[in-house]
Amino acid sequence: MSLLIKNGYCIRSQKEGYYDILIEEGTIKRIDKGIDGKDCEVIDAKNCIVMPTFCNAHTHMAMSLFRGLADDLELMEWLTKHIFPAEAKFVDKQMVYVCSKLSILESLRSGMGCFMDMYFFEEEIARAAIEVGVRAIITEGIIDFETPDCKNAREAINKTRSLKEEFSDEELVRVGYGPHSTYTLSYESLRYLADNLSDDDIIHIHINESRREVESVLKDKGKRPIDVLIDVGLLRETTFMAHCVESSDEDISKIANYGANVINVPQSNLKLASGIAPIQDMLKAGIGVYLGTDGAASNNNLDIIEDMRTSSLLQKVKFDERAMDSKTALAMGMNHEGLFDGVGFIREAGPADVVVMSLDDLEATPVYNPYSFVVYAANSRSVRDVIVNGKVILKGGEFVNADEEEVKYEVRELSKKLGAL
Template structure:
């Protein structure tokens, strides 16, 4: 058993200074001064203890392309730089080691789960299981050959085989991952919809920019959300990244369909795509999540930065009270529809827990721990990370993971692209 002692618990059924007892992969007790025999004790004195974050949308293996093409508009960035680089450099080994690097980066900002869309997704799963983090993997479905699949039908069939392979995994879930309504025909989107079982998750990019909306209208005569809805893919199991160019009528449609929205503000800003109106969405009860997008368009996987940005930019658009610190932390710890029993410290819930040090200069003084996490915290303050009851990061060092080897291997891969 693992005991976390003396920490200040937030996003918890008992807030304040409490001990947390973990048995196996679950929280079994939250109380004052828990005593007994334990296999391991983490002293969280002068620390905040909270749930780990869920990076709900990213492309982990794209760390190889970090900084390869910057300061570009979305379609230019994709069509003239990223898609050609992927065709040339993406393979199983690349996806495995670059995803591993990205997972390590994310863990340092208290991230215990990643929603990933890319290619060779079995390698993403392998990296996640080895490190001990959670992953929702989605093999990219697109209307042209990918590094892994010759056509979208093959990608759908691969998704089915991945579902079978990981059906009993505690850490990995499989989703369908149609790329977008501008890279897929309506027939392909319907094929994906007809392939779904009742509880299947769908990840997709939607309304990323006004230019995307205009492109889809020119292709199909309607807006992306209408295309998605007509194909039967706008459901309560659909997770839509971006949703920047989304009007009030579409927000109502999302609400009525109980679909999910993933906010990725820093990538949206860097590609000059705009600001997603998530404040309006949260206000009417739409399930909103936070993600970083991929490390080639962000260019990092720091969820702490993303959380702060998500809050601050909504204040510019909707006023100073928009997206207060408690609300935004709930979005960052939202696992609804992805994994059950995570995102809130409660007896019986899964033990996905982060311990954040309050010893940094930026943590003095503290009046409100939620405010500190959202507006002052840095990833260097993240001290310990536990996922599924397993300690992955301890005293800022990875447990049983050779960080230097992972970095070395990615650096070696980058040399063929002109990396230093």
């Protein structure tokens, strides 16, 4: 049956204003006024904004198990003394599946329809995404030391090749490569990865996350992280680099010249006291900048709307009041230039990935500029319906394809092993 969204105010759309949207077979068939709803499932979007789904371009979905486990710490201390040991002890296939499903549901409540993940047992994250009905790019974490899933970097790279084959026909899932960072991988491992990539392979990596990280790479490899990527052939148009807080003017110039992409992760950067990434300078340089929440272990929630607003406000503090206006911030939160093909802009013949956001709440009274409302006033409570690939997966704030109580129960049972309440 066709799906018709009626009476909503469309933004980031081929036609902006009050229009109806007709959806057939996962595609937006028509955007117009007064479309007849006969023989359609109708979503009445009166007093609502209709817009594309959000894209969480950098996260670790399964890390919801470690939410609040270790707070108020610097990045390296948090990672090496708390997170890595906990992962070695508690991460397995079932944990990744259950905790990822929890995170996907949490993310869906804030209007997320697609995400890119880096972790272990990524096939389980894909399984959870498919069951809920969201899009995912899965990137198996590639690290030199043994992980819960792979013995070394080469094994993780080879596993990724197998995952590409396994999910080659899956409409909602794409597979990329997830080298963790230049401080957890040797030159040899990074070169092996570069030598085994296809031209269109996505590379998802942490880069320039903190001053201490950059200093560590300089000491160990004699070069800054960006230059290490250039040396091994991993700085390219399909490279997506999370954080980039400690990016120099020279780094920014090189990123732009190689056509690589940046993922801003503002709340995690703040909580770990890593700093504020110079996103405004990157945008001026023509760099594609995306938005991510990071994992719930360092954020500590996965509300992409919060990170979008924080991103805009931080750039105003770092640069000036005109930096990252609401239209720019919203574009960054919605797949910017195309991590997911066609998603992030509502157009005829494009994918039907749509959010219906209510204007009935107190914070939505009044609304003069819908972009301003979404970026500066809205929150996850504003999200009413989410449609991905033409299918309604959040309806009236309720999940269509998942039992929320069951998922929460399973994660709580796992968390008791770590001392949770």
